[in-house]
Amino acid sequence: MSHNNYIDLFLDKEFRTKLIATYQTNKIGRSFDVNEINSQLRELFAWITSQVNKEKLYSNRKPSFDSIKTKELARCIIEIANMGLSINPYDKEAYLFIHWESHCEQVFPTVQIGIQGMNQFYGACSKIKSTNFSVVHDGDQFEWYGENTPPRFIHSYTTDGNAIVAAFSVITFTDGTFYCSYIGTNEIQSIISDKTQMMDEAGISAWVNFTSRCVRNVILRRTFNSLANLLGLLPNNRSINDSGVVVKVEQQTPKVNQTAHFTEESVSDEDFAALLANQLDQ
Structure with missing residues (x-):
């Protein structure tokens, strides 16, 4: 053979x-x-x-x-x-x-x-103090202040079953500055609509069963791709x-x-x- x-x-x-x-x-x-x-x-x-x-x-x-x-x-x-x-x-x-x-x-x-590789590089970067990647459900309190200021976000667990209306990231640097990224309602709804139609050979879609986690991964990946070259995250x-x-x-x-x-x-x-x-x- x-x-x-x-x-x-x-x-x-x-x-x-x-x-x-x-x-x-x-x-x-x-x-x-x-x-x-x-x-x-x-x-x-x-x-x-x-x-x-x-x-x-x-x-x-x-x-x-x-x-x-x-x-x-x-x-x-x-x-x-x-x-x-x-x-x-x-x-x-x-x-x-x-x-x-x-x-x-x-x-x-x-x-x-x-995603796990990105988390490895975030953690290994000496310039990054902390990271936060979150989804916003309908009924949460959320105000977006731009790329340089963390948004106001108050999440209530009673809204977990509500529609996802936004996603955001906050990268806190060791020098006290921030990098913030945001995905709004229209784009979120478009992404979810497209992805939930993509199923594997067993007819299962992670976007149907784990929508919140999938949306969180979208903002995590987008933030990483934006910062990877700027910060030299890759060795x-x-x-x-x-x-x-x-x-x-x-x-x-x-x-x-x-x-x-x-x-x-x-x-x-x-x-x-x-x-x-x-x-x-x-």
């Missing part, structure tokens, strides 16, 4: 050594040991396999991970590690997406930062473009520790790769 190209990447020892070395040089004050990195890598490739199978199951003619060049997939995985974030998609710190570049007729993966000279994709400001190559060793797993990497390949064959 021949492995799919991305499964070959999972077995690539040189790639894994580089991944571990990259985590050892991240700059947000976190450390992952070798066992944790290996576990995250398995979770990632199991998730990739599930995405490939999902595209096959629903006969979607969309680009899938099995059509991506191995070196491009490796680049994006290393990119996540270079920011010090977990590569396990279930940790919600960073995600891999794929898109079609029409000008060169190729499929490329990209990296976008998840290692990374920035975010207008589409929310992580891009390099300049090329950096981490020093690879050739003596890195791998702890034996109860299931070998070769057997795990064979399991992934077998799932593709079904």
Whole structure:
């Protein structure tokens, strides 16, 4: 049985050594040991396999991970590690997406930062004292004073079941200044209307069941995208473009520790790769 190209990447020892070395040089004050990195890598490739199978199951003619060049997939995985974030998609710190570049007729993966990853960067920024991301329900007391002054907001738990009419963020800096962002009623209603129609394969929409949390994540992400480049929230000279994709400001190559060793797993990497390949064959 021949492995799919991305499964070959999972077995690539040189790639894994580089991944571990990259985590050892991240700059947000976190450390992952070798066992944790290996576990995250398995979770990632199991998730990739599930995405490939999902595209096959629903006969979607969309680009899938099995059509991506191995070196491009490796680049994006290393990119996540270079920011010090977990590569396990279930940790919600960073995600891999794929898109079609029409000008060169190729499929490329990209990296976008998840909500938990954004919270990591907020917490690691020495310029930020505190953050607040809130939704406003009909019946709450709310007055907006602009980008430089925190709004007046009094929430009553009796309004939790009412319609959401606004969302706002307040970033408090260590020098006593503020950055405030606001989404008004019309835009909120438009976002909710559009998103609640988007359901997964099981017919479930998080926007129906967890509307308040989803709206809060919208203002959190919008605020992060506005401040990420201004404050240098991303480490290692990374920035975010207008589409929310992580891009390099300049090329950096981490020093690879050739003596890195791998702890034996109860299931070998070769057997795990064979399991992934077998799932593709079904």
